[in-house]
Amino acid sequence: MASSRDRARKLARAKLDRQLARRAAAAKRRRQIQAGVGAALVLALIVVGSAWALGAFDSDPEKKKAAQDVCVWTPQDGGGNTNLKDVGTPATTGLPTAGTRPMTVTTNQGGPITAALNLTAAPCAGASFAHLAGRSFFDNTKCHEITAEGALHCGDPSGTGIGGPTYTFYDENVPVPVPSGSGKPAYPKGTVALVANPPGANGSQFLLFFKDYNPAKPVYPVIGKVTAGLDVLTKIGALPTVDNGSGAKVKPKTDVVIKSLTVGEVADTPAATGASTTTPSATPSAG
Known part of the structure; x- marks a missing residue:
């Protein structure tokens, strides 16, 4: 035990x-x-x-965002096109992408025509016009066509339809087709739009519509809207036209001269463009 x-x-x-x-x-x-x-x-x-x-x-996210490229400017040498005018290119960063810029077009045909450039829908067009206007690009140039669509065609210092700056930029805010008879045309009277040759290679040429225009397939990017002087624009649109040398009877018989075109500072409130906003093309146009 x-x-x-x-x-x-x-x-x-x-x-x-x-x-x-x-x-x-x-x-x-x-x-x-x-x-x-x-x-x-x-x-x-x-x-x-x-x-x-x-x-x-980052202490300032907006500053980082502003440092990114907003617009692409494609160099254009024109292949010997002597109608191009070199005034440099706009900035690519820090560009406003909201609000409007006031544009004032003073012609020899009466009081000024004012418009609001829509930076929300077409920021690159707004930046380009501000750049060109700041260099007196449009001053003392002729609006060389009154188009069959009902618009005054301006912005080509050479008056040939193939002139402009030595850069191009891609389409922004091309309207979607609008059913005929809807009462809402793609390009209402007073629309400011770009016109390019070839389409998509935008430069300085623009249209001021004095009539409603509703094509089956819109191609002109809408960049703004006339805010005053529509009566002056309508009066210009009624001027007699003559052959422009190519067989088209579109040249104003009486010269329509832009004495000055200015673009003001950015305003806070975006303006209606009179057309449906679409996403800008992601592919820069060829120069």
Whole structure:
């Protein structure tokens, strides 16, 4: 029979084994917790580092956005076209993409014609017109056509229909087709639109519509709307026309001269263009 001392020794040994087992289990749990915390910390550092690299902690997100290219200006040498006029190119970054710019066209045919250039729908056209107007590109030039569509065709200093600056830019805000008889033409009276030769290679030429025009397939990008002087534009549209040398009777018999064209500062409120806004083409036009 085991002595009381042996039993006490066995009980003490069992108690020690239990304590050692509990300590081992506790140590294992601590290691697991530490490993989990370490992994979480590494993951958090990866996430934070990625966010920092992507600019999530920039103090001025709008400034970063403004540094991106807004417009692409495609060089145009014209292949020997001497009707192009080099006045440099507009900026590509930091351009306004909302609101309007006032444009004032003063001709020799009466009071000024004013318009609002829609920067929300056509920011590149607005930037281009502001750039060209700032360099007196349009001043003392002739509007060389009164088109069959009911628009005054201006913006070509050479008066040939193939003149312009030494850059082009892509289409913005070309209206979607509008069903005939809907009462909402693609180009309502007073619309300001671009016209290019070839289409899509926009430069400085523009149309001021003095009549509603609703083609089956619109091709002219809408860039703004006449806000005053529509009566002057209508009067010009009624001028007699003569052959422009190509067999088309579209040249105003009386010269229509733009004495000055100015573009003002950006206003906060976008203006209606009178046409459905569409997403600008993602492909720059060929020069």
